[in-house]
Amino acid sequence: MGTMESFELKNGVIVTQNDRRDILRGSVRVEGGRITHIGRGVPPADVEIDCTDSLVIPGFIQTHVHLNQALFRSLADDLSLIDWLMRRLYPLEAAHTRDSVYWSARLSCEEMLSGGTTCIADMGSAIAPEACFAALRDSGMRGCSGKMLMDLADEAPASLVGEAESLIRTSLSLMKEWGGTCGGRLRYLFAPRFALSCSDELLRSVACLAKEHGVLVHTHASENRDEVQAVKGRTGMDNVEYLDSLGLLSPQLLLAHCIWVSDREISLLSRRGVNVLHCPTANLKLASGVAPVHRMMASGVGVSLGSDGAPCNNTHDMFQEMRCAALIHKVRDYDPTVLPAQQVLDMATRHGAAALGLAGLAGQIVPGAYADLTVVDTQAAHLCPFSHPVSMLVYAAGAADVSLTLVDGRIRYERGSDGDGKKELFMRASREQERLVARSGMPYLSR
Numbered sequence: 001m002g003t004m005e006s007f008e009l010k011n012g013v014i015v016t017q018n019d020r021r022d023i024l025r026g027s028v029r030v031e032g033g034r035i036t037h038i039g040r041g042v043p044p045a046d047v048e049i050d051c052t053d054s055l056v057i058p059g060f061i062q063t064h065v066h067l068n069q070a071l072f073r074s075l076a077d078d079l080s081l082i083d084w085l086m087r088r089l090y091p092l093e094a095a096h097t098r099d100s101v102y103w104s105a106r107l108s109c110e111e112m113l114s115g116g117t118t119c120i121a122d123m124g125s126a127i128a129p130e131a132c133f134a135a136l137r138d139s140g141m142r143g144c145s146g147k148m149l150m151d152l153a154d155e156a157p158a159s160l161v162g163e164a165e166s167l168i169r170t171s172l173s174l175m176k177e178w179g180g181t182c183g184g185r186l187r188y189l190f191a192p193r194f195a196l197s198c199s200d201e202l203l204r205s206v207a208c209l210a211k212e213h214g215v216l217v218h219t220h221a222s223e224n225r226d227e228v229q230a231v232k233g234r235t236g237m238d239n240v241e242y243l244d245s246l247g248l249l250s251p252q253l254l255l256a257h258c259i260w261v262s263d264r265e266i267s268l269l270s271r272r273g274v275n276v277l278h279c280p281t282a283n284l285k286l287a288s289g290v291a292p293v294h295r296m297m298a299s300g301v302g303v304s305l306g307s308d309g310a311p312c313n314n315t316h317d318m319f320q321e322m323r324c325a326a327l328i329h330k331v332r333d334y335d336p337t338v339l340p341a342q343q344v345l346d347m348a349t350r351h352g353a354a355a356l357g358l359a360g361l362a363g364q365i366v367p368g369a370y371a372d373l374t375v376v377d378t379q380a381a382h383l384c385p386f387s388h389p390v391s392m393l394v395y396a397a398g399a400a401d402v403s404l405t406l407v408d409g410r411i412r413y414e415r416g417s418d419g420d421g422k423k424e425l426f427m428r429a430s431r432e433q434e435r436l437v438a439r440s441g442m443p444y445l446s447r
């Protein structure tokens, strides 16, 4: 599987997601990791892949995921956010080792690639953050990750918390080691967990260093009403206003959730060019609320999509996130014209690319863009009769319809192939989960 092998994805219906949102019949030709030609009469390629009865779409971009939480799937259901965090997430995260983080991240990547996601922004890991990068490298996925930063103990286990200065040192050395590796496929980001787990000093340093090094900052804000109250109690400010007072609001900021934000905060997010990451399924499962996505987008805030973590979703299926987003905002406003399918597909592709600084390079099928592509097989009852591709993608298709996923011009998932590799991965992940639960001191969680 050499990097220079060229591919022609033939006879498909191409949902380009270009500026005109063209939908074309024909081929997508790929060489050297980039898209070289689109349409009919493209030059021959080394390998032809027949995409008859299929949609060829830009790979999905999930801007908020937790690679290190896949092993917690089904271990933290039906709890309030505080119990979810204190009684499940923190003890489980504290029990992580390098191996458990690695296999958790590999499992997440496998799930996302098999569901057509090609690029992610990860929240990283407090323990063994390098294992998330190793998993991204080995899975072939495009992504940004970093060390999850927490320097206020609050009620978190000591092993997840560090001193601001040493956390920054570790972040910078990880950035040096992993940022820009795999031909630019992997990038570093700063990942402070959320306001309540970070000191002013830590957040100020992050804001400063992100500007200096031109890297992204990824954090959570205003997911839960109690969280917003606690931030107000500590700082006297609303959450987003507080982050602004530290210099964090900028186009380099990826801000997950933003459910409980005031009108003043929405206009602040818009003015500063902050990218909001919407995770509708996780917001429903944790009963956090419904983010004012429609209002934020109308104010010019860029909103993209993510599946968050396996313990609060419980899948990484971008089709499910698109459908959920399209549905909940309609009922929130009692208006079925809100968030039409095309806008939701844009959130899953183009807006994600813009958030990650990849506008024009990802999230659309145009010559010169990365060859990050997903093929969706439409030969299924729920996708018949073949009619409007964007409607089919947002309202009817699912992860199981993905037949092929390419990242950087390489095949990273092919439905029906590599059964043994998958079995091995599932076995390793299951074994790591068992050990992790034993280490966490929560034996009642084991199977």
Ligand SMILES: [Zn+2]
Residues within 6 Å of the ligand: 064, 065, 066, 123, 220, 256, 308, 309
């Ligand atoms: Zn999250």
